[in-house]
Amino acid sequence: MCPLPQVCLTYQQICQKHMNKYRYATLYDTTNRIPVYSAYKYVGYAPLTRSGSWMIEPQLDNPSASALREMTNEASSEVLLNLQGPAGGAHQAVSCDYENTGYQKGHVYSHCHNCDKDQAEST
Numbered sequence: 001m002c003p004l005p006q007v008c009l010t011y012q013q014i015c016q017k018h019m020n021k022y023r024y025a026t027l028y029d030t031t032n033r034i035p036v037y038s039a040y041k042y043v044g045y046a047p048l049t050r051s052g053s054w055m056i057e058p059q060l061d062n063p064s065a066s067a068l069r070e071m072t073n074e075a076s077s078e079v080l081l082n083l084q085g086p087a088g089g090a091h092q093a094v095s096c097d098y099e100n101t102g103y104q105k106g107h108v109y110s111h112c113h114n115c116d117k118d119q120a121e122s123t
Contacts, residue, residue, distance in 0.1 A: 009030075010029060010030060010031045011027055011028065011029055011030070011036065012027075012028045012030055012060060012091075013025070013026070013027055013028075014026050014028055014057055014059060014060070016038075016057065016071050016122070017069060017070045017071060018055065018070060018071045018118065018121070018122035019118045019121075019122070020070070021118070023040060023071075023119065023122045024038040024039065024040045024122075025038070025039045025040075026038040026039075028057070028060060028091075028092070030060060030091035030092070033089075033091060033092050033093045033097075034093065040113075042113050043115045044115040045112060045113065045114065045115065046114055046115055046116055046117075046120075048111075048114050048116075048117060048120045050111055050120070051120060051121045053073045053074070053075065053121065054073070054074040054075075054094070054095050054105060055071045055072065055073060055074070055121070055122060056071065056072060056073075056074045056092060056094060057071060057092060058072055060091045060092045061089065061090055061091050061092060071122060074094060074095055093105075
């Protein structure tokens, strides 16, 4: 049981999984729709280019979607179906939040910490 219910509703701990491998442990602020911190193990560097894709956590907006516990490309039709409605993007930033704002999408960690293409595409 959470001793501070309001805090427990605001923050959600998630293990971010991509390509069937856990990549980060993240504390996510669902009110402000930002990661508070992400922890990961640095395992080396590979010179890679950035992907233009935007990965999201379906579990933040749809906690009952147990089949969607893996990070998913926001452009995926499966994700779009699960983000439709009043909860879609309510607890995490999505691409449209950045349109015409002058801001750029951030990353969970520095791109130079990637060891392979799958790791690079996971954020």
